Each structure stands twice: as C-alpha cells, then as structure tokens.
Amino acid sequence: MAPITRLTGKTAVITGGATGIGLASAKRFIDEGAFVFIFGRRQDALDKAIAELGPNARAVQGSVSDLADLDKLYAAIKAERGTLDIVMANSGAGSQLKLGEITVEHCNEVLDTNIKGAVFTVQKALPLMGKGGSIILTGSSAGTTGAAAMSLYSASKAAVRNLARSWAEDLKGTGIRVNVLSPGPTATELAKAALGEEGQKMFANMTPIQRMADPSEIGAVAAFLASDDSSFMTASEVAADGGLAQI
Template sequence: MLDGKTALVTGGSSGIGLAAARTLRDHGARVAIMGRSPEKLEAARLALGEDVLAIHGDVASLDDLARMRQKLEAGFGTLDILFANAGIAHGTPITTTDEATYSRMMDVNVKGVFFTVQAVLPLMREGGSIVLNTSWLNQVGTPGRAILSASKAAVRSFARTMSAELLERGIRVNAVSPGSIETPIHRGKDQSEADFRAYAERVGGQVPLGRMGRPEEIAAAVLFLASDASSYMLGAEIVVDGGRAEL
C-alpha cells in the first residue's frame, strides 16, 4: 500500500505515534520517528527495526525542527507522509493554570504542529499526505481541559486552512481525532498497573463502546489517511473515539 514512500511520525517513540510508525512501516513505508527522550527513541527504533530513522528533538524548538529536516533530507531525500502526532495533555483548570503551563501546551500542541509542517514542506512530494492529530475534545466542552481542547481545536482548523494553501501542490491535509486511548500519556507518575486498570475501566465506562481505545485503532485511521485509499478526502477529520463525542 505504501511501497516506495517515506513517512515521518513526530512523537513516534510511544503510544499512538509508535503504533502509527509500526503500521506505516508494516505497509511498506520507510519510516522516521522524532521524539524528545533519547532513551525512549532508541527503544522505539530497536522495536521497529534497524532501518527506522530516529531523530531526537522537541517540536516546540525551531532549531530542533531545522535539524530534523536536515537529517530527514540526508536519510530519505524526500517525504511523502507526515503524521504530526507530538503533543502533551494534562488538566488546566481556569482558576489554577499558570502562564508557563499555558505556554508549554500551546508551544507543543499548536506551534509544534504548525512549524513541523513548515519544516518538512520543502521535502514533501506532490501527492503527499499530511495527517494531524487532534482530539475528540475539540468538539465538546470538558471542565478542566480548556487549554488542551483549544489547542486541539486549532489543529483541527489547520487541517482546513493548510489544505486550502497546499492544494496547488497536490498535498492533502486531514486530521485524525482520537478519544481516550490507552497510552502512556494517561498514566500517572509511579502509577501501579492495578491503579491504571481501575482508571481505564472508569474512563472506559464513559465511552459508548464501554472501553478505552487502543493505539492500533488510531494507527489504522492514520494509515487510511496517509494512503491513496483516502485520495478524495481533503481538510477532513476522522473521529475515532468509541462514540464519545458523537453520542
């Protein structure tokens, strides 16, 4: 399905990003992953295979993004697929959220997505596909999630505006909107497995399907949007949330 194509996944060392990188690789793409933790990045590279290009960096840093593009160009030459997945998530109550927390979340989730796309555009081939990772939270009002929800609503908007701007180059931009997915982002520091299972059951009980999602279920949507199977989709959003934002 993706034979001969190249792909970059940001936030590719764990969770949805790692699952997406594996799925894209398993369907024929040469894959690069970018992540902030050298240890997690190396572990992901070993898990995915020696041919995977691992790039250390923070998407909120324009210097890191410039180095990423240089390594990507040296390793692949051109790029066909970008999954702009890197993001952070935590509670931001109106009365207690400080400026530093606000700035960091917007820097990673909004600035990071915008400038990741900008960085790789010189390498993107005509007919390429950009997939942005937003969230079911962009559609609902959830207490304590104002900044996260706003950041993901901005990413949803990027899928539309970037599509319009890149149309003449034949580059499609779409978004995938995950619900509550069993990934490390949901695990508390030093949280036991029993405590996490209890958390997962509680959160899963709020989902119409009765469970949290799996990273592979998001990766399947990313594969579809990255491939020619979605060639007539532009500026769209695929919601993969077990019905949580729709029912």
Template structure:
C-alpha cells in the same frame, strides 16, 4: 500490505503510544519512518521494535533548530517526505483557577506551535500528492472541567487542516485531522494523582460505546488509510476514531 511501499514518513512523538503504533504499521506497509521524541532512551527502545526501516532523531517539536536538524537529515538521506504525521502532543488536567502562564505556554507550544512548524518545515521536501495528518482529540468538540487549555489547543487543528487544504490545493497535498478518543497510552491521565488515573480511565472508557479504551493500533490503522492512496479523496476532514465518544 505494502500500501505505503517506498514512502518516507515522519512521525513526531513516535517513541510511544499512538505514534509508535503508527510507526509499526507504516513500516509493515513498506514505508521508511523517521520518528522523533525528546528522550533518547525511549527512541532507542522504539527503534529496536521497528527494525531497519526506521530512523530515530532526538528532538523537541517546540525547538525550531531541532526540526531544522530533522529535515536536513531527511533531505540528505532520502530527499523527500511523503507523509507527515504530526502526533506529538501533551495534555494536563489543570482547573481554570490554577492554570499558570508556564502550563498554558507548554500545551500551546507543543500542540499548536510545534505542530505548525513541524508541518511548515516539511513542505519544501514534500512532493505533490503527499499527506499531512494532524493528531487531534475527541474532546476538542466537547467541554470538560480542567481541560480548557488542552481542548483549546486541539481545537486549533481543525482550522489548520481547512486552511492548509486550500493553500496546498495546487500541489494536491492533503491535510486531515485524525481524532482519537480515549486511548490507552502512557500520557493518558497525565496531571492526575496516581490514585486518580485508573478511575479516570474507567470513566473515560464508559463514555465510549465500546466500554473500553482504544488500543493505539486502532488509531494507527486509520493513520495508514489517510496516508495511503485509499484516502486520496479525503481532504480537510476530521476523521474520528473514538468509539462514539464525541459522536453520540
């Protein structure tokens, strides 16, 4: 316990799934956590479960003004950010022939552009030795029909982690990709018909060596490790927590 004592953390998309599970772990480890999300009601419910060492800031990572407002509030209240977990993301199943400009832009705006500016705008508030964690996806190194736009957007994160690790080397700010496999979250299977979701989850679970979907807390445990001093020698890496999904 207390591996993150006194740390200030930002988790985008922190109102559900992996983001919320990580926020809970960070609070338990002594951090004060700022969570973001687009839906105020979900943020309010999340804060009820997190307690006094968490703050919710409504906002959309694709809107730079929302990110500016987030970091200005943190600057006023805390003066710094020690951990950024860029977790907000979206994935929708769309066959190649049916991809529209709007669906393409949506996934890249959230998963790539939004993530980029989430990190860029945090840098002035980050002390030397801070940690940046990007939430990837095990499918980023695989091929799946109907997921080409999503997979391409998640594959970009590996390039970000490598470049930022070198660019921020002089400040000892570490950037790593945390790569979940199939995980039980509200967004899993988004874009499928209702009758397709459970069969899809069953098939995805069988593609891991565990035979089950990960609980979001399994990913959160790894996010604590990467944020803490335990992960101080891990830089520019892609850390899979995927039950072997993309490993064997």
C-alpha cells in the same frame, strides 16, 4: 492473507513517535512498506522504539517547539531519503488546570507543543513534499467536547482542526492533502499509568463501544489517511473515538 503494502516506497515522519499512538502508527506504516523517521524528546524512549521498529526506521531527538531541532530532523530526512511523503504531527502536551489556576507556564507548555509545534512541523516539511503527499494532524475528541480542567488542551485541539481546514486552502494545486485524526480514550502506556484501573473503566464507559482504544487501532486509521486509499480526502477529520464525541 497477503500483507497490505499501501505505503511501499513512501517516507514518513512521525513526531511523538517513540511511544503510544506515534509508535503504533510507526509500526503500522512500516508494516505497510514505509520508511519512518520518529522524532521525540527522550533519547532512551527513541532507542527503545528503534529496537522495536527495526531497520526501516530512524530516530532523531528533539522538540517540536524548538525550530532548530526541526531543522535538524528535516536535514536528516533530506540527506538519507531526499523527499518526504507523509507527515504525522502527533506530538502533544496537556495537563489539568482549571480556570482560575491557569499559569503562563501551563499556556506555554500546551500551546508551544500543540499549536506552534504542529505549525512548524508541517511548514518545515513542505520543501521536501510534493504531489501525493499526506499530512496528518493528531487532534482529539476533547477538541469537540471540551473537558473539565483541560481548557487549554481542548482549545489547542480545536485549533488543530481548523489548521487543517485553512491549510487545505493554502495547499491547493500542490497535490498535498491535510487531514485530522482525532482519537478518543486510548490505552497507551502513559494513559494507563496516569488513569489507573478505575480511571480506565471510567473512560471506557464514556464511549458507546464501552472500552478504550488500543493504540494499534488508531495507527490503522493513520495508515489509511497516509495512503492513497484516502486520496479524495482533505480538510477532513476522522474521529477514531469509539463514538465519544459523536453522540
């Protein structure tokens, strides 16, 4: 079978791109012909990812909640590539605190990354983007269903869904599309370590498909949204959640 080359010649940036869904998406984008910049906080994870991704990838260290770091990222992209075709705002933060225990620090951690980070990741990319550009926001099934002790995370992902609806209006006439990719339980290394074997079984049993997603499955959906195959889609949400939030 001939390789898929839907992203040939395109330049992409993926925040939170060194591990998990971000890394799987970077691999898929490169396999389909893209040049990818990954962005993340941990230099050791970035170095390891670049060793896996090969010559068509670059890494920039920084945080999406730090506007100076985002400026550094886009300066690097402009210097090497000139323009940008795909933005995947994938960085996310979330931890469990139930109502009555929520702290200001918890609010800042979740909302600075999941909302502020998404806003400025996209806004600062726009000067490099043009007609045919694709913005992908990583949502979550939790944005639809909610989850015990995860109210801020769930609310932030519901907000991400509405950002796409509003930004599709703001982007009218630019030729730039914006969509949300909402995974369900995904067997990233971080998730597997946090959940353990019993936790993974519990989440698998919550989905009609009866298993957790492999990160590569989410990366495949991201590549579809990045490509011209989704050219008539904007303001949409694609639920790659094994049916968790759909029934």
